[in-house]
Amino acid sequence: MANNNPDFDIEAELEQLRQQLKPETPKIESFEPQNQTPQTPAKKANNSRPKLLITALILGGLFGTGILTFFKSQEASALSQSKTLIASAEKVKNISDIQTLKNTQQFLKQNITNLEKIxxxxxFAYQQAQTNLPELRSSLNILEQNTQALETLKAAEKLAMEAAVLVQNPPHPPEIWQQAQQKWQQAITLLQTIPSMNPWEPQAQNKLANYRSNFAIISKRVELSKKALDFNNRGIEAVIKGDTERSLKYLNLAIRLNPIPEAYAGRGFVYLSRREYPQAIKEYDQAIKLNPNYADAYLSRGLSYHKLGNSQQAIQDIDRVLQINPNHGRAYLDRAVLRHQIKLVSQAETDAQKAAQIFTETGDTNNLKLAQNLLNQWGVALTPLPAETSNKDEEKEKECEEWQWQSNYPLLPCYFPEIEIKRRRKRYYYPQPTVVQNDPNKTSASSSNNSSRSSRRRKKR
Known part of the structure; x- marks a missing residue:
């Protein structure tokens, strides 16, 4: 039966339209096709990319602005510093402190580097930087030259001071005068390298005049000291030959030109050989005053004191020798004899044993034989000599044992170091001065060297 309601027709039409607009549900197959890669489901659209891009652009802009600000700041600082340095260039040239000059150089170099980076x-102030750079480089070049000149001037002054200190409290041996002469010459050479038109050149020229004057004075002292040394050695050679008068003339000339301790010791040797012991002591006193470590002078003065009967003072002088040189074998042997003479038997035997030990270690067979004979006489056992001595040496030793010379102890003269003394047509050997070499290491020789030279002279005779 037909529906006469008009709204019904409208509702039916709407329902029909809804059905037509409703999407169809796809049919799903009940199997998967073989050899077919399953499709990846489509990704959802990423809406965050625009945000990241915008953030990156903002940060990049901020970073670039920071870099630019930094460079601009550095540029402004470099330009400001360069203006200050250019304005103070003249003042900087006259700085007299080397460290300040070097610090200013470093500051200038850094400023130049900063301007070169603009x-x-x-x-950017590129043009301004290029305008300032030539002036800064010129200032740096001048500053380096001034620093070098000031360093040269200071080095010359240091050498001059060393030369002046070196020759204080004369007299001095030739090598000391020569060292001072060399220092003055080096100082003069340095001053001559300072270029003209340099701020330090006038001061260098003033010092050059003084240094040349001092060099001339020292050069004269060098020549005089060499002549004095020649007279000293000729005097020593004369006294060794027994010509004491000629020896004193040479030694007096040496002392007048350059009174070195060796010349006084030479005169002491002359008076000792003449048995003028008080005068010999005065000469050795003067030698020791000039050189407090002159071991041979102490040894010879000790012998002089012994000849005057002052054994205690003689022992004190030998003690001083052993303080200077603890391995001085002859000093131990001499002290052994002196101690035995004043009844210090135990100490004397200890000294003689020590002397024998040193002579054994140094291979000094001549002195070792003396120590051995001395200990044998005292009844002290000692290892025999490693080598036999010649009949000639035995004869000389016998003569020495038989000879008694102003001493209460028979063997005393033979045990003192070697000075050549004539008596009853026989030669005996006691401490003698040494020919002085123009060498700081050879200004005085040890008594062992004297002994070997005297031994060679005995063989020649």
């Missing part, structure tokens, strides 16, 4: 780009 880029040739819009917004």
């Amino acid at each position: 880029p040739n780009l819009p917004g």
